[in-house]
Amino acid sequence: MNQTGIDTLVYRLRPGWRLQWEEAQQRHVLLYPEGMVKLNDSAGAILGQLDGQRDVATLIERLQAQFPEAPDGAIAEDVHAFLVDAQQQGWIQHD
Amino acid sequence: MTDHTDTATANGSPGAPLWLLAELTYRCPLQCSYCSNPLDFAAVKQELTTDEWIDVLTQARAMGAVQLGFSGGEPLVRKDLETLVAEARRLGFYTNLITSALGLDEARIHALRDAGLDHIQISLQASDPDVAAAVAGSAKAHAKKLAMARAVKEAGYPMVLNVVLHRHNIDQLDTIIALCDDLGADAVELANCQLYGWAHLNRAGLLPSQAQLEAAEATTNRWRQRLAERDRDMRLLFVVPDYYADRPKACMGGWGSIFMTVAPDGAVLPCHSARMLPMDFPNAREHPLQEIWYDSAAFNRYRGDDWMQEPCRSCDERHKDVGGCRCQAYMLTGDPAATDPVCDLSPDHHLIEAARREAADDSRSAQALTLRNARESQVFCRT
Ligand code: SF4
Ligand code: SF4
Numbered sequence: 335m336n337q338t339g340i341d342t343l344v345y346r347l348r349p350g351w352r353l354q355w356e357e358a359q360q361r362h363v364l365l366y367p368e369g370m371v372k373l374n375d376s377a378g379a380i381l382g383q384l385d386g387q388r389d390v391a392t393l394i395e396r397l398q399a400q401f402p403e404a405p406d407g408a409i410a411e412d413v414h415a416f417l418v419d420a421q422q423q424g425w426i427q428h429d
Numbered sequence: 430m431t432d433h434t435d436t437a438t439a440n441g442s443p444g445a446p447l448w449l450l451a452e453l454t455y456r457c458p459l460q461c462s463y464c465s466n467p468l469d470f471a472a473v474k475q476e477l478t479t480d481e482w483i484d485v486l487t488q489a490r491a492m493g494a495v496q497l498g499f500s501g502g503e504p505l506v507r508k509d510l511e512t513l514v515a516e517a518r519r520l521g522f523y524t525n526l527i528t529s530a531l532g533l534d535e536a537r538i539h540a541l542r543d544a545g546l547d548h549i550q551i552s553l554q555a556s557d558p559d560v561a562a563a564v565a566g567s568a569k570a571h572a573k574k575l576a577m578a579r580a581v582k583e584a585g586y587p588m589v590l591n592v593v594l595h596r597h598n599i600d601q602l603d604t605i606i607a608l609c610d611d612l613g614a615d616a617v618e619l620a621n622c623q624l625y626g627w628a629h630l631n632r633a634g635l636l637p638s639q640a641q642l643e644a645a646e647a648t649t650n651r652w653r654q655r656l657a658e659r660d661r662d663m664r665l666l667f668v669v670p671d672y673y674a675d676r677p678k679a680c681m682g683g684w685g686s687i688f689m690t691v692a693p694d695g696a697v698l699p700c701h702s703a704r705m706l707p708m709d710f711p712n713a714r715e716h717p718l719q720e721i722w723y724d725s726a727a728f729n730r731y732r733g734d735d736w737m738q739e740p741c742r743s744c745d746e747r748h749k750d751v752g753g754c755r756c757q758a759y760m761l762t763g764d765p766a767a768t769d770p771v772c773d774l775s776p777d778h779h780l781i782e783a784a785r786r787e788a789a790d791d792s793r794s795a796q797a798l799t800l801r802n803a804r805e806s807q808v809f810c811r812t
Binding site for chain 2: 348349350351352354356358359363365366367368369370371373374376377416419420424
């Protein structure tokens with residue numbers, strides 16, 4: 335994957351899909367027509383940053399500020415891998 | 430592939446009912462011969478009021494329910510649908526409307542959108558208006574469905590179409606998928622009709638043949654390939670009829686495990702067909718949902734595996750398919766705790782084979798099937 339390429343992309347959730355914190359489950363879930371993905375903490379944190387405006391580079395910066403104790407480069411690597419996967423699964427889209 | 434999902438830990442006690450199906454009414458302008466509503470639906474007269482439904486939604490949400498389906502009957506018959514959608518959305522549900530599209534118009538699509546409805550699933554009967562008319566008992570329905578499918582798409586909803594397959598439309602699958610493609614669907618459920626309620630009554634006239642089924646699966650695969658080549662993202666979900674499988678499906682993910690249905694009169698059920706079982710189900714008018722879900726005899730009856738009989742009891746697959754469907758076991762064997770006869774390990778599996786043969790010999794046209802309507806239903810009402 336060309337990582338400088340991905341950093342300029344602006345991702346958003348697929349139309350009609352919704353990210354939501356579920357108090358009863360103590361986790362984020364992704365809701366879509368008649369279905370639900372139960373997300374782990376990092377997936378929830380990444381998807382929570384998608385607002386249809388920020389590019390991937392900005393998103394990584396923000397997560398780094400949020401989790402300063404993470405080792406160098408680890409967040410960027412996680413974010414890249416996650417977004418590629420999430421797009422393949424049809425959860426998110428970019429223009 | 431990396432896993433970004435959270436797997437819940439299974440402990441002894443049941444989890445929350447994540448899914449709530451609100452069957453708002455059994456009233457419906459159509460008369461589909463494959464309808465899974467109870468045969469005696471006409472006996473149900475006292476529908477829950479708007480306030481009673483809001484109370485049900487509030488309780489279920491507090492228990493952790495998050496996916497909500499409004500269905501029926503035809504949920505659009507209820508004038509308070511918009512109010513209920515708005516309330517459900519305010520509570521944090523993801524709201525799905527499961528409809529025939531009869532009763533829908535552009536004004537109502539927008540009102541529902543304003544109320545916060547997340548998704549509208551429209552069912553189609555066929556690509557050919559004549560077959561569609563015969564199966565649903567209405568000549569005008571088909572054109573209406575197509576117009577409304579387009580309007581729903583235009584309003585910006587994700588479009589999931591549901592096509593109930595049976596022997597009278599399954600050979601048209603190629604043109605059905607083409608029609609869905611043309612309508613701009615995001616996903617299409619090609620669901621072979623489940624043989625409950627009215628569909629069970631019409632079973633021999635609905636079940637497709639093995640050859641029809643194989644051809645339909647091949648057509649679906651051809652379309653998947655074609656769509657992929659065009660980079661067209663329209664997912665096709667093909668649901669094989671139980672009667673041609675050798676293992677049953679894990680019905681509702683397990684009895685009282687994630688799914689709760691509230692019927693029009695407030696009866697609380699582990700699935701929408703369970704009402705046919707020879708047992709009493711609690712009513713939301715009389716008991717809190719929390720108590721019904723966790724403590725009622727009905728919801729605990731087929732939880733876990735203590736209730737199972739052989740061959741399920743000692744079978745390695747019992748946690749995978751939970752022994753199949755209790756309704757199917759009851760309809761076919763008379764014992765709701767029996768192994769689902771769909772399983773080829775079941776001593777009753779010959780009943781399924783017999784049903785396939787019976788269907789193969791049934792030459793009735795779609796017009797000759799029993800239509801689901803209040804007049805026919807009176808025959809099944811005991812009151
Ligand atoms: S299956 Fe047909 S008759 Fe039954 S509720 Fe749905 S639209 Fe109405
Ligand atoms: S015997 Fe029961 S548990 Fe085993 S595969 Fe068949 S239905 Fe499932």
